[in-house]
Amino acid sequence: xxxxxxxxxxxxxxxxxxxxxxxxxxxxxxxxxxxxxxxxxxxxxxxxxxxxxxxxxxxxxxxxxxxxxxxxxxxxxxxxxxxxxxxxxxxxxxxxxxxxxxxxxxxxxxxxxxxxxxxxxxxxxxxxxxxxxxxx
Amino acid sequence: xxxxxxxxxxxxxxxxxxxxxxxxxxxxxxxxxxxxxxxxxxxxxxxxxxxxxxxxxxxxxxxxxxxxxxxxxxxxxxxxxxxxxxxxxxxxxxxxxxxxxxxxxxxxxxxxxxxxxxxxxxxxxxxxxxxxxxxxxxxxxxxxxxxxxxxxxxxxxxxxxxxxxxxxxxxxxxxxxxxxxxxxxxxxxxxxxxxxxxxxxxxxxxxxxxxxxxxxxxxxxxxxxxxxxxxxxxxxxxxxxxxxxxxxxxxxxxxxxxxxxxxxxxxxxxxxxxxxxxxxxxxxxxxxxxxxxxxxxxxxxxxxxxxxxxxxxxxxxxxxxxxxxxxxxxxxxxxxxxxxxxxxxxxxxxxxxxxxxxxxxxxxxxxxxxxxxxxxxxxxxxxxxxxxxxxxxxxxxxxxxxxxxxxxxxxxxxxxxxxxxxxxxxxxxxxxxxxxxxxxxxxxxxxxxxxxxxxxxxxxxxxxxxxxxxxxxxxxxxxxxxxxxxxxxxxxxxxxxxxxxxxxxxxxxxxxxxxxxxxxxxxxxxxxxxxxxxxxxxxxxxxxxxxxxxxxxxxxxxxxxxxxxxxxxxxxxxxxxxxxxxxxxxxxxxxxxxxxxxxxxxxxxxxxxxxxxxxxxxxxxxxxxxxxxxxxxxxxxxxxxxxxxxxxxxxxxxxxxxxxxxxxxxxxxxxxxxxxxxxxxxxxxxxxxxxxxxxxxxxxxxxxxxxxxxxxxxxxxxxxxxxxxxxxxxxxxxxxxxxxxxxxxxxxxxxxxxxxxxxxxxxxxxxxxxxxxxxxxxxxxxxxxxxxxxxxxxxxxxxx
Numbered sequence: 001x002x003x004x005x006x007x008x009x010x011x012x013x014x015x016x017x018x019x020x021x022x023x024x025x026x027x028x029x030x031x032x033x034x035x036x037x038x039x040x041x042x043x044x045x046x047x048x049x050x051x052x053x054x055x056x057x058x059x060x061x062x063x064x065x066x067x068x069x070x071x072x073x074x075x076x077x078x079x080x081x082x083x084x085x086x087x088x089x090x091x092x093x094x095x096x097x098x099x100x101x102x103x104x105x106x107x108x109x110x111x112x113x114x115x116x117x118x119x120x121x122x123x124x125x126x127x128x129x130x131x132x133x134x135x136x
Numbered sequence: 137x138x139x140x141x142x143x144x145x146x147x148x149x150x151x152x153x154x155x156x157x158x159x160x161x162x163x164x165x166x167x168x169x170x171x172x173x174x175x176x177x178x179x180x181x182x183x184x185x186x187x188x189x190x191x192x193x194x195x196x197x198x199x200x201x202x203x204x205x206x207x208x209x210x211x212x213x214x215x216x217x218x219x220x221x222x223x224x225x226x227x228x229x230x231x232x233x234x235x236x237x238x239x240x241x242x243x244x245x246x247x248x249x250x251x252x253x254x255x256x257x258x259x260x261x262x263x264x265x266x267x268x269x270x271x272x273x274x275x276x277x278x279x280x281x282x283x284x285x286x287x288x289x290x291x292x293x294x295x296x297x298x299x300x301x302x303x304x305x306x307x308x309x310x311x312x313x314x315x316x317x318x319x320x321x322x323x324x325x326x327x328x329x330x331x332x333x334x335x336x337x338x339x340x341x342x343x344x345x346x347x348x349x350x351x352x353x354x355x356x357x358x359x360x361x362x363x364x365x366x367x368x369x370x371x372x373x374x375x376x377x378x379x380x381x382x383x384x385x386x387x388x389x390x391x392x393x394x395x396x397x398x399x400x401x402x403x404x405x406x407x408x409x410x411x412x413x414x415x416x417x418x419x420x421x422x423x424x425x426x427x428x429x430x431x432x433x434x435x436x437x438x439x440x441x442x443x444x445x446x447x448x449x450x451x452x453x454x455x456x457x458x459x460x461x462x463x464x465x466x467x468x469x470x471x472x473x474x475x476x477x478x479x480x481x482x483x484x485x486x487x488x489x490x491x492x493x494x495x496x497x498x499x500x501x502x503x504x505x506x507x508x509x510x511x512x513x514x515x516x517x518x519x520x521x522x523x524x525x526x527x528x529x530x531x532x533x534x535x536x537x538x539x540x541x542x543x544x545x546x547x548x549x550x551x552x553x554x555x556x557x558x559x560x561x562x563x564x565x566x567x568x569x570x571x572x573x574x575x576x577x578x579x580x581x582x583x584x585x586x587x588x589x590x591x592x593x594x595x596x597x598x599x600x601x602x603x604x605x606x607x608x609x610x611x612x613x614x615x616x617x618x619x620x621x622x623x624x625x626x627x628x629x630x631x632x633x634x635x636x637x638x639x640x641x642x643x644x645x646x647x648x649x650x651x652x653x654x655x656x657x658x659x660x661x662x663x664x665x666x667x668x669x670x671x672x673x674x675x676x677x678x679x680x681x682x683x684x685x686x687x688x689x690x691x692x693x694x695x696x697x698x699x700x701x702x703x704x705x706x707x708x709x710x711x712x713x714x715x716x717x718x719x720x721x722x723x724x725x726x727x728x729x730x731x732x733x734x735x736x737x738x739x740x741x742x743x744x745x746x747x748x749x750x751x752x753x754x755x756x757x758x759x760x761x762x763x764x765x766x767x768x769x770x771x772x773x774x775x776x777x778x779x780x781x782x783x784x785x786x787x788x789x790x791x792x793x794x795x796x797x798x799x800x801x802x803x804x805x806x807x808x809x810x811x812x813x814x815x816x817x818x819x820x821x822x823x824x825x826x827x828x829x830x831x832x833x834x835x836x837x838x839x840x841x842x843x844x845x846x847x848x849x850x851x852x853x854x855x856x857x858x859x860x861x862x863x864x865x866x867x868x869x870x871x872x873x874x875x876x877x878x879x880x881x882x883x884x885x886x887x888x889x890x891x892x893x894x895x896x897x898x899x900x901x902x903x904x905x906x907x908x909x910x911x912x913x914x915x916x917x918x919x920x921x922x923x924x925x926x927x928x929x930x931x932x933x934x935x936x
Contacts, residue, residue: 026220027301034271052764056593057220057223059589
């Protein structure tokens with residue numbers, strides 16, 4: 001469990017520049033960065049509030065929904081994390097890497113809920129996606 | 137809370153006993169004992185009640201001051217405007233926002249917070265600092281440049297850099313008042329400009345720092361001045377006494393009250409420091425009236441008269457406020473500007489004479505204009521309908537008393553620009569329809585809600601055509617049958633089963649008799665035009681709102697299935713299992729319809745509608761948040777296909793008359809009309825990428841309006857959308873969905889649409905072939921129909 005959390009933090013905390021650069025709007029990138037700073041400082045509700053501000057500017061940004069799911073996961077709000085990651089997946093059609101992350105996040109939330117089947121299914125989906133990416 | 141206890145004064149308790157020094161004769165001794173007893177008795181008779189009275193006053197003073205917090209109304213704010221390059225916002229709407237924020241327009245570049253200067257498409261402004269839930273925004277000197285209907289860039293005029301994001305302070309949209317209708321903005325002593333304090337002391341109590349609560353010198357001086365001027369211009373009571381009088385006592389002028397006031401003033405000074413007393417005075421003093429609401433304290437008065445914060449007041453403005461202390465109505469600068477100037481100049485003169493300001497400052501101040509804002513900020517909210525919704529949501533989480541007295545700051549989702557557009561659209565279209573139809577004159581009413589699909593935030597809400605009137609809130613409380621607005625729920629139930637249904641599935645639009653088990657009655661619905669259209673593609677039935685096809689489909693799917701879809705969409709009211717439900721006999725409020733359509737507009741995820749984002753204490757400390765939630769209750773692919781169908785309602789179906797008339801061809805917006813029996817209710821629910829608007833139109837007496845959904849409610853919707861300029865719906869396909877080309881008639885669209893691409897859900901490889909076969913079959917069927925009856929271009933039916 002802990003291992004997975006560290007992985008999530010790693011994603012949230014360190015991959016900012018690459019993602020920010022991928023975003024056309026500087027405003028969103030600035031808020032995303034601020035939110036991640038708050039996340040690292042363990043001020044989760046602040047991080048969430050900043051992500052919501054960014055989502056008002058760019059509601060179809062799958063990365064923002066993913067990060068919000070990450071915040072809820074960190075707060076042990078498993079169901080919220082799952083549905084936010086699902087929302088991110090709906091929007092991340094062209095971003096397989098993000099979808100892998102979303103499925104991994106959902107798997108963690110399932111574990112949080114002690115739902116083994118759901119966790120297994122989500123991990124399976126993440127693996128299938130990962131295989132399809134590496135085989136290309 | 138605001139007053140710290142001063143260290144208790146030390147009472148010297150010397151245990152002294154009287155010593156008899158001389159011996160006395162028995163007689164004298166007897167008399168002296170008597171006298172002594174008498175003296176003691178008298179002393180006790182006077183002393184004990186006085187002591188107990190003083191003690192009781194002391195308890196009262198301390199209790200009131202330490203326990204007392206001023207009743208501060210909760211302040212309700214609109215959403216703050218976030219400015220960033222590429223934001224879709226016109227210069228006109230930006231100016232509207234600034235006016236709402238009571239920014240002062242200047243003829244030159246501004247230097248102070250709350251001022252702006254417009255030069256063509258460039259706005260120069262100094263923002264106000266504001267403490268938000270998540271962070272504090274500093275005051276910034278910026279230039280906002282517009283290009284067409286967009287923000288081109290934002291430049292920081294001090295650092296000479298371009299800014300990514302600037303958040304303005306939020307518009308105050310209303311207050312939740314305590315029952316005694318007092319209003320104030322609490323000020324801390326260190327925020328009060330020194331001139332204001334100097335002016336106050338010059339006029340009201342020049343020995344403030346020297347006396348102990350009452351000032352004989354001050355009283356004598358006041359009497360002298362009054363005698364000299366032959367007028368009662370100076371009262372001679374100290375600030376402490378005035379505070380006691382305003383805070384604790386009634387206005388009666390009796391000796392008893394005077395004594396009580398003096399005693400309490402002494403006690404107050406005993407316990408509290410001069411700064412504490414001064415701060416209390418500045419927050420308590422009465423400075424004006426707006427309708428039923430009393431303006432208390434310098435903080436609110438600065439807003440009320442000058443639309444500025446206390447810190448921003450100039451010397452003459454400070455002097456004017458101090459001039460009001462003695463007679464807020466007599467010297468009311470809006471009513472009696474000459475008197476107010478005269479009074480202000482008297483204050484300045486006093487300050488000059490007491491060496492508080494220089495001759496130059498005096499002369500400049502004396503010749504300054506009044507600078508009072510034209511209109512007093514309204515005490516009642518301009519958005520009573522939205523505020524009502526906020527109150528209802530808050531009531532669930534907060535005690536009424538806390539809302540009225542704790543000075544909570546409520547940050548809501550209201551967008552004043554959208555609200556303005558919604559009000560304008562509703563009023564103008566209701567008026568127009570009343571003008572066009574004699575029988576509707578004065579009788580038609582309407583309601584509209586506007587939300588952001590992705591977040592569920594309520595951007596605007598209008599409860600009736602009298603938008604300032606806090607009466608029947610139709611948006612929240614008008615419970616009306618929803619008519620054909622229910623049909624997307626039936627079609628969504630079908631489209632979820634993508635192996636069986638798609639937009640081209642043939643549906644049976646023929647009459648039927650439905651026997652109701654319980655009542656043994658037979659229900660036989662009709663189409664709007666009285667015709668049967670035979671076998672029609674699903675999309676055609678949807679866009680033309682065919683009743684028979686919808687009922688036949690609903691029967692096939694099962695009432696329970698359709699009900700379940702409605703619940704999943706967010707309907708919370710209980711729905712009965714009777715067939716007429718399939719034609720929208722169930723009654724919902726516009727707000728409930730909004731929740732239902734929100735789920736469709738957001739691509740299948742249910743998001744709770746919210747009017748409030750955050751609540752903070754009056755000092756900005758975060759109390760609670762109402763976070764964004766999202767629950768994917770429908771497969772995004774099914775909802776995408778349904779939305780595509782609903783786009784054609786607007787373009788080619790029951791909505792086409794309004795769309796042709798009001799909306800540009802290239803906008804991709806989706807929606808659905810609704811009309812109920814005898815035209816009692818006219819509905820339209822429709823959305824773009826960033827906005828959903830639901831409109832109801834009808835009469836409060838529930839009589840016929842003679843209007844269809846397309847002829848009534850949709851006109852309000854169209855007018856609103858035209859001005860609000862929503863984003864077009866995305867064409868990005870969800871997973872498992874493909875565009876497939878097909879002839880217009882096979883897709884259920886008029887032939888003039890030519891070949892069109894429609895979204896089809898393909899879950900498995902083999903689906904692809906099945907779909908292709910179905911498309912070919914649909915085209916063949918339509919060709920055959922066309923050859924049999926060449927003049928029949930089916931989409932010329934009257935809309936619904």
